[in-house]
Amino acid sequence: LKEFLDAAHTEKPKGLLQKFVKPKGGKNTVISATWSSNLLLVESLTNIHSINDTRLDIFRRHATLEAPPDLVHSIPATPVLTRTINALCTHIISHCQSIDHVTVNRMVLHFKISDSNQIFFLFATSIRLSD
Numbered sequence: 001l002k003e004f005l006d007a008a009h010t011e012k013p014k015g016l017l018q019k020f021v022k023p024k025g026g027k028n029t030v031i032s033a034t035w036s037s038n039l040l041l042v043e044s045l046t047n048i049h050s051i052n053d054t055r056l057d058i059f060r061r062h063a064t065l066e067a068p069p070d071l072v073h074s075i076p077a078t079p080v081l082t083r084t085i086n087a088l089c090t091h092i093i094s095h096c097q098s099i100d101h102v103t104v105n106r107m108v109l110h111f112k113i114s115d116s117n118q119i120f121f122l123f124a125t126s127i128r129l130s131d
Contacts, residue, residue: 021120024113026050030064030122031077031111035089035104042077042085065110084119085111092121102129 023029029046045064048071049056063071077085088111093104108126111119 016123018122021112021122022115023051024115024117026052028062028064029112031081031085031113031119032065033085033089033109033111034106035086035093035109036106040082040086040089042082044075044077044081045072046075047072088119088121096127096129104128105130 025046027046027049028051029044032043032045034041045067047060047062047064047067049061051061053061060071089107089109092107092109096102096104104127106126106128107124109124110122112122113119
């Protein structure tokens, strides 16, 4: 981190710097939401390994979206989680409309539930807009 931040006089590395959110349940999980005006698909991808199993390298313990299929379980979201994610998607859409005056047609968002049971928005992999 220090090297990344101190690289003031050199070309900055490309990437995303984000604080790690400790997952609920001890296994890294990402919730993917694909939203459109007539569809919401919510899926939970959970790594099969404990994040604390130091016998394995960090990728094998933490990978979710970028993991090979043998490292993750895909689980449909519960109705309660789906309603919560839908409310968060609606809030993001309203924000886009009020700030940038655009309409969101479709988006794919990723969330995480922390060990303190809070839902964090991580990032979007796709947002399609119309004016």
